[in-house]
Amino acid sequence: MHHHPHQNLSDAGIMPPYEAMAMYEQPKPRFIFKMPRVVPDQRSKYESDELFRRLSRESEVRYTGYRERAINERRMRFVTDCRKGYAEISFVVSGTNVQLYFNANHNPYAQEQECDFDKERGKVHLRSSFIMNGVCVRFRGWLDLERLDGVACLEYDEGRALVEDAQLCEQIDSHNQRINDSKRIYVQTPPQDVMRRGSGPGSGSGPPMGW
Numbered sequence: 063m064h065h066h067p068h069q070n071l072s073d074a075g076i077m078p079p080y081e082a083m084a085m086y087e088q089p090k091p092r093f094i095f096k097m098p099r100v101v102p103d104q105r106s107k108y109e110s111d112e113l114f115r116r117l118s119r120e121s122e123v124r125y126t127g128y129r130e131r132a133i134n135e136r137r138m139r140f141v142t143d144c145r146k147g148y149a150e151i152s153f154v155v156s157g158t159n160v161q162l163y164f165n166a167n168h169n170p171y172a173q174e175q176e177c178d179f180d181k182e183r184g185k186v187h188l189r190s191s192f193i194m195n196g197v198c199v200r201f202r203g204w205l206d207l208e209r210l211d212g213v214a215c216l217e218y219d220e221g222r223a224l225v226e227d228a229q230l231c232e233q234i235d236s237h238n239q240r241i242n243d244s245k246r247i248y249v250q251t252p253p254q255d256v257m258r259r260g261s262g263p264g265s266g267s268g269p270p271m272g273w
Contacts, residue, residue, distance in 0.1 A: 185207060
């Protein structure tokens, strides 16, 4: 006589995991909380964090794109990248690499002239706002178009920090509200009650029909 695999498991006192889930566990509400983009006290972290303290002082920076290419090609690619709206830059003092974006297509914070080839002959002046380690900062500096190095620093971006702080508070309030709402409308059925519902006379080894 042919036996279904699940019948063999039941006879041995073993319930397949998905059937056990149906019998003994009630579905619970699930809430996905997006990781915050910023820390709660951005200015405090910017002023106390050792990395930010080092990067807040003007120091040497270098273009790091296409390092395996010849210098002439790297110069052309650097200018092309900047005009397209991005550049890979490294702070030499700490080895910190940053990907900068200069226009609204890439960076929603870009509102002013952030990639300026006209300000000073032979140089490009760059500014780019972004979030680093949970803190809103602004890259400000310049690079020599021949040497592909220059001087820059990271400033605390007060305006963008206020925007992100407001969004963080709204995100936390919304999450807490969903949690409170779920507590009011959700009543968990104790596991022993579920087992009694599925173990009455004639109920068999599975849950009652229509449950």
